[in-house]
Amino acid sequence: MSVLSSEVIAQIDQWIQKYPPEQRRSAVLPGLLMAQEANGGWLSADVITAVADYLNIPPIAAFEVASFYSMYELAPIGKHKISVCTNIACQLAGCQTIIEHLEQRCATQLGATSADGQYTLRSVECMGACIHAPMLEVNKQYHENLTLEKVDALLSQLTNEGASS
Amino acid sequence: MIDIEINGIALKAPLGASIIEVADANGISIPRFCYHKKLSIAANCRMCLVEVDKVGKPLPACATPVTANMKVFTQSPKARDAQRAVMEFLLINHPLDCPICDQGGQCELQDNAMTYGQDFSRFDESKRVVVDKDIGPLIATDLTRCIQCTRCVRFGQEIAGLRELGALGRGEKMSIGTFVEQSLVSEISGNIIDLCPVGALTSKPFRFKARPWELNQHASISPHDCLGTNLYIHTRNGDVMRVVPRDNEAINETWLADRDRYSYTALKSPDRLTQPCIKRNGQWQVTDWTTALATAADNLMAINAQHGSDALAMLASPISTSEEFALFAKIAKHLKVTQFDHRIKTQDQRDQTILGHYLSTDTTIVALEDCQVALIVGSHLAQELPLALTRIRKASLQGAVIHALNPAHYEFNCTLSSNVTCAYEQLVTELASIVKAVLLQRPDRGYDALISSLQLKELTPSAAHLKIAEDLLNPSNERKIILLGQLADHHPDAALLRALCLTLNTVANVRYFFITDGANSTGGAIAQHLQNNISKPYATWVNNAVHAYVLLNLEPDVDCAHSGALVKQLKQAECVIAISAFDSAQLRESATILLPAACFTETSGSFANIEGFQQCFAASVAAPGDSRPGWKILRVLGNLLKIAGFDYVSSDDIAQELQAELAQKPLTAAVATIEPLTALLSLNKKCPTESLTLFSDWAIYRGDNIVRRAMPLQQALSQQACGIYMNSATAKQWPTALTLSTIDDRIADHNAFIPAGFAHSTELQQQLFQSLTIKPTHD
Numbered sequence: 037m038s039v040l041s042s043e044v045i046a047q048i049d050q051w052i053q054k055y056p057p058e059q060r061r062s063a064v065l066p067g068l069l070m071a072q073e074a075n076g077g078w079l080s081a082d083v084i085t086a087v088a089d090y091l092n093i094p095p096i097a098a099f100e101v102a103s104f105y106s107m108y109e110l111a112p113i114g115k116h117k118i119s120v121c122t123n124i125a126c127q128l129a130g131c132q133t134i135i136e137h138l139e140q141r142c143a144t145q146l147g148a149t150s151a152d153g154q155y156t157l158r159s160v161e162c163m164g165a166c167i168h169a170p171m172l173e174v175n176k177q178y179h180e181n182l183t184l185e186k187v188d189a190l191l192s193q194l195t196n197e198g199a200s201s
Numbered sequence: 202m203i204d205i206e207i208n209g210i211a212l213k214a215p216l217g218a219s220i221i222e223v224a225d226a227n228g229i230s231i232p233r234f235c236y237h238k239k240l241s242i243a244a245n246c247r248m249c250l251v252e253v254d255k256v257g258k259p260l261p262a263c264a265t266p267v268t269a270n271m272k273v274f275t276q277s278p279k280a281r282d283a284q285r286a287v288m289e290f291l292l293i294n295h296p297l298d299c300p301i302c303d304q305g306g307q308c309e310l311q312d313n314a315m316t317y318g319q320d321f322s323r324f325d326e327s328k329r330v331v332v333d334k335d336i337g338p339l340i341a342t343d344l345t346r347c348i349q350c351t352r353c354v355r356f357g358q359e360i361a362g363l364r365e366l367g368a369l370g371r372g373e374k375m376s377i378g379t380f381v382e383q384s385l386v387s388e389i390s391g392n393i394i395d396l397c398p399v400g401a402l403t404s405k406p407f408r409f410k411a412r413p414w415e416l417n418q419h420a421s422i423s424p425h426d427c428l429g430t431n432l433y434i435h436t437r438n439g440d441v442m443r444v445v446p447r448d449n450e451a452i453n454e455t456w457l458a459d460r461d462r463y464s465y466t467a468l469k470s471p472d473r474l475t476q477p478c479i480k481r482n483g484q485w486q487v488t489d490w491t492t493a494l495a496t497a498a499d500n501l502m503a504i505n506a507q508h509g510s511d512a513l514a515m516l517a518s519p520i521s522t523s524e525e526f527a528l529f530a531k532i533a534k535h536l537k538v539t540q541f542d543h544r545i546k547t548q549d550q551r552d553q554t555i556l557g558h559y560l561s562t563d564t565t566i567v568a569l570e571d572c573q574v575a576l577i578v579g580s581h582l583a584q585e586l587p588l589a590l591t592r593i594r595k596a597s598l599q600g601a602v603i604h605a606l607n608p609a610h611y612e613f614n615c616t617l618s619s620n621v622t623c624a625y626e627q628l629v630t631e632l633a634s635i636v637k638a639v640l641l642q643r644p645d646r647g648y649d650a651l652i653s654s655l656q657l658k659e660l661t662p663s664a665a666h667l668k669i670a671e672d673l674l675n676p677s678n679e680r681k682i683i684l685l686g687q688l689a690d691h692h693p694d695a696a697l698l699r700a701l702c703l704t705l706n707t708v709a710n711v712r713y714f715f716i717t718d719g720a721n722s723t724g725g726a727i728a729q730h731l732q733n734n735i736s737k738p739y740a741t742w743v744n745n746a747v748h749a750y751v752l753l754n755l756e757p758d759v760d761c762a763h764s765g766a767l768v769k770q771l772k773q774a775e776c777v778i779a780i781s782a783f784d785s786a787q788l789r790e791s792a793t794i795l796l797p798a799a800c801f802t803e804t805s806g807s808f809a810n811i812e813g814f815q816q817c818f819a820a821s822v823a824a825p826g827d828s829r830p831g832w833k834i835l836r837v838l839g840n841l842l843k844i845a846g847f848d849y850v851s852s853d854d855i856a857q858e859l860q861a862e863l864a865q866k867p868l869t870a871a872v873a874t875i876e877p878l879t880a881l882l883s884l885n886k887k888c889p890t891e892s893l894t895l896f897s898d899w900a901i902y903r904g905d906n907i908v909r910r911a912m913p914l915q916q917a918l919s920q921q922a923c924g925i926y927m928n929s930a931t932a933k934q935w936p937t938a939l940t941l942s943t944i945d946d947r948i949a950d951h952n953a954f955i956p957a958g959f960a961h962s963t964e965l966q967q968q969l970f971q972s973l974t975i976k977p978t979h980d
Contacts, residue, residue, distance in 0.1 A: 079379050094364035096380040103369040 039086035041091075044074045048090060061093045064101050068108055071072065078109035106160060113151040114156035116194050118142075119173045122159040125166035134170050134182050141191055154195075203269040207278060220262035220273055221249055231275050232284060232313045234291075234398045235350035236263035239455060241359055246291070246350050248313065250283040251275045259283040281317075288317040291348050294329045294373070295399070295593070297763070302346065304400030307413040310348065331376045336366075337384030338916035339391055339459060341408050343377055347401040353377060353393040358713035360456070361387045362594045362614030372880065384917065388901065391462040395445065395455075395583055406466050406913045407443040411435075419821035422808050423461035424720045424801045425908060426586050428566055429810030434802050434821040441465045441802050441822055451567055452810070456589040459917070460901065460908055465802060467783075467910035468822075475826025476799040488829065491911050494834070497794050498841035500776040505536050505751045512748035514540035516739065518755035519719025520905045521831060522806025523815065524855040526721070528730035528835035528847075529753060531720040532555060534732050535717055536846045540747065542739035543725030545761040546687075546718050546899065550738030551696040556871050558730040561723060563870035564682060564712035570595040573678040575633070576669060576711070577605040578698065579628055580686015582616060584901040585716055589684075590614060602672045608632055608688065608896055609954065610947040618672070624949045625896035629694045630660065632701045638662035638670035639709050648708065673709050681711040684722055688718060688898050691762060703873035713871070716811070719905060723809035723868070731862050743767050749776040753831060756906050758963070765963045780834055782824075783906045787960070793842040797828035801907055804830035805852045811967045813868055817856060833952040893935045895953050895966055903958025923959035925969055939968060 040048075047070045048063055055062040067087045072079050079102050088098035102108040109117075120126075120135055135146055135157075142155040149156040165171045168180030179190055202213045207220075207229050215221040219242070224231050234246035241462050244264035251262045254272035259280055262273075274280055292314065299305045331344040351368055353396055354377065358364045365385050369378045379385075394404050416435040423430040431447040446457035477493035478485050488496075504512050515533050517526060526543065533541040545551060569575070569592035582590045590613065597603050597615035604618050605611070608625035623631045637657040640648040652658065662670070683705055689698045705711040717723065729736050743763045747770060757767050771777050771791035779792040782800035789795070798804075803824040807817040822829065832852050839847035849855050900923075902914040911914075925937065926945040931952065948954050955965055 094358075096364055096367035099380045100367040100369060104371045174798070 039082050040071060040090065041074055041178070045072050045090070048087075052091075061091050064088075064091055064093065064098055065105075067091060068098065068102055072108060076112065078112050106158070109156075112149075115154050116174055117156045117158060119158045119160040119163075120146070120173050121161070121163050121165070121169070121173075123162035123166075125162070126170040129169035131170040131182075133184070134172070134187060137184050138172075139185055156165070203267065205267050205269070205271045205273065207273045212879070214267045216267070218267055220251060220260075220265050220267055220271075222251075223267055224262065224273075224275065231262050232317055233263060234309060234313075234348060237352055237355075237396060240352060240355045240396075241358065243351055243355065247287045248284065248291070248317075250280060251288060252277045252280040274965055283649070284317045285319065288314060289319065289323070291588065292318060292322065293324050295348065296328060296345050297965075298346070302343070302400040302837055303341075303403040303408055304346075304397075305412065305767075308400060308828055309398035310968045319364060329373060334378050334382055335384075336379060337390075337405075338913045339463060340385065340394060341403045341405040343401050343403070344378070345401075346399045347377055348399055349375055349377070350398055351377075352396040352398070353402060356393055356396055356406065357387065360392070360591055361389055361592075362591075365390075366393070372892065375622055387584055388460070389456060389458050389591065392446075392456050395457075404443060404462075406463060410784060411437050411442045418818065419802075420447055421802060421818040421821060422720065423458075423464075423814045424808065425460050425464060425905065426458070426720060427717045427722060427811040428586060428588055429560070429720060429808050429814065429816050430457060430588065431816070432457060432461060434465070436822050439822050439979075441468055448827045451565070453588050454591075454715060455590055456591065460587070463913045466912045467907045468800055468802065470783065470910040472783045472785060472910055473800075473825055473828070474781055474795055475828055476797060477797040477827065480789075480793045482777055485795075489745050490829070490837075493794055493796060494837050494841055497776075497778045497796070500794075500840055501536065501749055501751070502842065504775060508748050510537035511540065511745075513538045513751075514742065514745075514747040514749070515751040516541075516545055516751075516755060516757075517543045517724055517725060517753035517762070518545065518760060518905060519543050519717065519722040519752050520801075520907070521719075521721060521725070522592060522804065523721060523724035523727065523809055523854070523859060524806045524852045525831040525835060526724045527731075527855050528832055528839060528849075528857050529751075530728035530732045530736075530906065531844065531847070532751075532835065532839055532842065533736065534612070535839075535842060538873075539735055539737050540742045540745065541736040542729075543722065544718075544739050545755060546691050547738070548691060548693045548740045548762050549695040549697075550740065552699055553734070553738055557734050558726040558868060559871035560868055561715040561726075561811045562713060562715050564593065564714060565812055566810075567682065568712065569682065569714070572596050572601055572680045572682045572712075574672045574675075574681040574711075575604070576673070576681075576683045577603065577607075577613070578632055578683065578685050578702075579689025579692060580605075580684055580716060581607070581609075581611045581688065581898070582614065582684070582686060585687050589716075602670070602678070604669045606635075608949045608952055609945070619668065621665055622947075622949045624894060625688075625952050626894045627742075628689065628692060629697045629701070631666075632698055633657055634660045634662045634666045635669050636701050636704050638666040639673055639705060642667075642670055642674050643708065646708070651704075651708075673705065678737045681709065682714055683711050684714045684716065685717050685719065688713060690718070691898055699871075703871055706871075707873045713809070720808040720810070723811060724807070724815075724892070727809060727813075727859070727863060727868050730868050731812055731859075732864060744770070746770060746773065748774055750774055750778065752779045752781070752792070752833075754781060755905065756783070756785060756788055756909075757791055759903070759909070759958050759960065760906065765967070781906070782828065783910060796834050797824075797826065798834060799824035799828050799830040803828075804832070806830075806832065807852075807856055811901070815856075893931070893951055893953060895955060897955045897957045897962065897966065899958040900956035903956065909958065923961050923965065925958055925965065926954040926956075937969060939965075941965065 051063040058183040071083045071087050075083050084098050085095045088095040128162045142150050144150040146157045147157050170182045171180045204218050205212055205214050221231050231249050233249045235243045242264050244261045249262040250259040252274040253260050302564045314699050354366050357366050393402050415437050419434045423436045430453040431449040433445050433447045435443045444462050448455050453570045476487045476951050479488050506556050515527050602618045605620045610622045637660050640652050683702050702713045704711050761767050770869040777792040779795045780796045780798045782798045802821045805820045807815045809815045836849050902908045924941040924943045926943050928946045928948045
C-alpha cells in the first residue's frame with residue numbers, strides 16, 4: 037500500500053504533464069497540495085517523502101518547499117482552518133477585533149488549534165480582497181466585510197455542517 | 202581574451218569569466234561568503250558587491266560576467282558603502298560569540314568584519330536563535346551563527362550528489378537543516394566544515410580542543426586509499442589536533458574524505474603499543490629495544506639456518522610506506538624469503554606470472570572526470586574511493602555514460618545508464634559476456650580465434666551487455682575507462698577480471714583503473730618489482746605451515762583474506778614478529794615479539810598512489826613511548842641480520858636509493874598480452890540457483906588498523922554493523938537461525954554479504970554455513 041492513493045497520483049500526473057518531461061519536479065507545489073488534501077489537511081514526513089520519490093527529487097527538496105509556503109501544514113490541524121488576513125488593509129479595517137473574537141469563540145490562539153480539534157486559526161498575508169477588508173478564508177471560501185455578527189453566523193454554520201455531516 | 206580594468210589596473214580576462222574569478226586570478230581581493238570556486242553561483246550573500254563603471258547600482262562580482270573594456274572598482278566609495286551595508290545586515294542576526302566559537306581565528310565572517318564592518322552596532326532588537334540539529338558524530342552545528350550562504354547545501358547537491366541539507370523556512374526564519382533529524386550519510390560530508398564561512402558547522406571531534414593560532418601545520422599524505430589525498434596535519438605541543446585538506450587539483454582538488462579527515466582520532470587510542478614486548482613461556486614481558494630486536498634477528502637466523510627460507514613468511518600492510526616496503530623487501534631477499542607479500546586482502550594473483558608487477562592504472566585520476574564512458578565493476582565506489590566518485594559524478598554531469606556491474610545494487614550518487622546486479626560468483630561471466638559483445642561487434646579485426654580461445658563461446662551476451670559494448674565501441678567515445686573495485690580485487694577470480702579488462706584495453710582502447718588497498722599498494726608492488734618478482738602471492742602460501750613470520754602494520758585476524766587460516770598458522774609458528782602501532786588481544790595471541798611502530802603522522806616516508814606518483818611526507822609529531830618509525834626498526838633488524846649496505850640515516854636515504862633503482866627499472870602499466878592471459882580463463886559455469894554464495898569485503902571504516910580505532914568514524918559506521926546481509930527472497934530460501942541477519946534488498950539473489958574487518962567477521966562466515974537449515978550444494 038503506497039502512501040499516495042491512486043487518485044492523488046492521477047492528479048499529480050495531470051500536473052506533471054503541464055511541464056517538460058525533464059522538469060517533473062515543477063509539479064512539487066501542486067503535488068504537495070493534493071497530497072495534503074488527501075491526508076486530512078497536513079503533510080506528514082511519509083507523505084512528503086512519497087511526493088518527493090514520485091517526482092524523483094531528494095526528500096529534503098520537497099521539505100524545503102513545504103516549509104517555505106504557509107499553505108502547507110506540517111502538523112495535524114483542526115477540521116476547519118480559518119485563515120485571517122492580517123495585512124495592512126485588513127489591519128486598518130480592524131481585523132484585530134475579528135481575531136480576538138475568533139480566539140474567544142473558538143477557544144484557541146491565533147496560530148493554534150482548538151482543544152476539540154474543530155478550528156485552527158492562521159494569520160495570513162494579503163489574499164487580494166482588500167476592497168472588502170477585513171476578510172478571512174475558510175474551506176476555500178472567502179468571507180469579506182467581516183463584522184462580529186458575520187463571524188458568529190459563520191461559526192454556527194460551520195458547527196452545524198459538522199453536526200449534520 | 203578581453204581587456205578589462207579592475208581598480209585602474211589593466212587586465213586580460215577570458216570572456217565569460219565572472220569579475221570575482223578575474224580578480225582572484227590577479228590577486229585582487231573581493232570579500233565573499235557564498236561564492237566558492239568549486240560550487241555553483243548563488244549570489245545570495247551580496248558581500249562581493251563592486252562598482253562597475255556606467256552601471257548605476259553595485260553589482261555582485263560573483264554573478265557578473267566581465268565584458269570588454271569593463272571598469273571595475275572594488276574599493277571605491279560606492280563599493281565600500283555597499284560592502285559595509287551588507288556586512289551590517291549579515292551581523293544583525295549573528296550572535297558575535299567569537300570568544301566561545303570554534304571558528305574564531307579562522308572565520309571568514311570575522312576577517313571580513315575586521316575590514317568591512319563597523320565597531321559598533323545600531324541593532325538594539327533581539328536576535329534570532331535557531332535550534333541546533335544533531336547531524337551525526339562528525340559535524341557539530343551552531344545554526345544561530347549561520348549566515349545562510351548555502352555553500353553546504355550546494356556541496357551536497359553538486360559535489361557529493363547526495364542532497365541531505367536544505368534551507369528550511371523562509372525569510373528571517375530560514376535555517377539550514379535535514380529533512381528528518383538524521384546523521385549525514387555522505388562519505389565526504391566533513392567538507393562542509395571547511396566550506397562553512399562561519400562557525401555554524403564545525404568538526405565535532407576537534408570542538409573546543411584548540412585555537413587555530415596555536416596550531417602548527419604540516420603537509421602530509423593520507424594512508425587510507427590509493428588516491429594519495431594531500432592533507433595538512435595540524436599539531437599543538439606534539440599532539441595531532443586535526444586534519445584538513447591540502448589543495449591538489451590532480452588528486453583530491455580541495456576535498457577530503459571523512460576517512461582521511463577523522464582517522465587521526467585513533468592516534469590517542471588506548472590500544473597504542475608503546476613498548477617492545479616478548480612472550481616467554483606464554484607470558485608477555487616488557488623489554489628494551491636491544492633485547493627485542495636481537496631476539497627477533499636471532500630467531501629469524503636460527504629458523505632460516507635450520508629449516509631454510511621456506512620456513513619464513515613476511516607480510517606487510519598496504520598502508521606501509523615505500524621506505525618500509527623497500528627495507529622489508531631487502532630483508533626478504535637477504536633471507537631468500539619468497540613467502541612475502543603486501544596483497545594481504547586478495548585471493549587471486551594468478552596473473553603475476555604473466556604480467557609481473559605493474560601500475561594499477563594506465564590513466565590518471567583526473568581522467569576519471571573527463572571520461573565519456575565508464576564501466577565500474579565490483580566496486581562500492583562511494584565507500585572505496587569517495588573522491589574518485591566525485592570525479593565520476595562530474596563526468597556523468599557532463600553527459601558521460603556510466604555503467605556499473607556489482608553483486609549488489611549500490612548507489613553511485615550520479616546518473617547511471619545501467620546498474621546491473623549479478624551474483625558475486627557471476628561477475629566474471631558477466632564481464633566476459635561484455636567482452637564477447639565487444640568482440641562480436643568488431644568483426645573487422647578478426648577476433649574469432651580470441652572468442653574461442655577465451656572460452657567465450659558458450660556465452661550469449663544479453664541486451665544489457667550489448668548496450669555496454671556499443672557504448673565502449675561508439676567512435677565518438679574516445680575516452681573510456683573500466684574501473685575494477687575492491688570487490689573485484691578481492692574476488693577469488695580477480696586475475697580473470699583483470700585479464701578481461703586488459704582484453705578490453707587492447708581491443709577497444711579502454712583505459713583500466715584497478716583500485717588497490719591502502720595508500721601504498723603501488724609502493725609494495727615497486728618493492729617486489731625491484732626485487733625481481735621473487736615473491737609468491739599471499740593467497741598461494743597462506744595455508745603453508747611456516748616457522749617464523751614478520752608482520753608489518755597489520756592485524757592478521759581482521760586485515761587479511763583467509764584470516765582464519767592465517768591465524769591458525771600463526772598460532773602454531775615458533776616466532777611471530779609483529780611490527781605494529783597498535784596492540785590487541787588477538788595480536789598477542791598470535792605474536793611472540795611485539796615491536797611498537799610509529800603510526801600515520803608520526804613517521805616520515807612516501808606513498809606511491811595508484812598512478813605511481815610518489816609523494817613524500819615528514820613526521821608531524823613524535824611517536825608515543827618507545828615506538829619508532831617502521832623504517833628504523835627494519836633498518837636495525839637488517840643490521841642485526843648482517844645485511845650489507847643497511848646504513849640508512851634517514852628515510853630520505855632510502856627514498857633516494859629507491860628512486861635511483863626505480864629510474865633504472867621503472868614500474869610500467871600492464872602490457873596486455875592477451876594470449877597468455879586467456880590461458881587463465883576457466884569460466885565459472887556454476888548454476889547460481891543451487892547454492893548460496895557468501896561474499897565479503899571490508900566495511901568503509903574497517904580497512905586498516907588506524908581507522909578501526911577512530912571512534913568518531915566507528916560511530917558513523919554504526920548503520921553498517923557486522924552481520925549477514927541478504928535480500929528478502931534469499932533469506933526466505935536460506936533460513937538461518939543467526940539473529941545477526943539483516944534484510945538488504947540491494948544484495949543479489951543467492952548471495953549473502955558479510956562485511957569484513959570486524960572482530961566477528963570470520964567467525965560469522967563459518968557460523969552462517971553451519972546454521973543453514975538447508976545445506977548449500979557446494980563449499
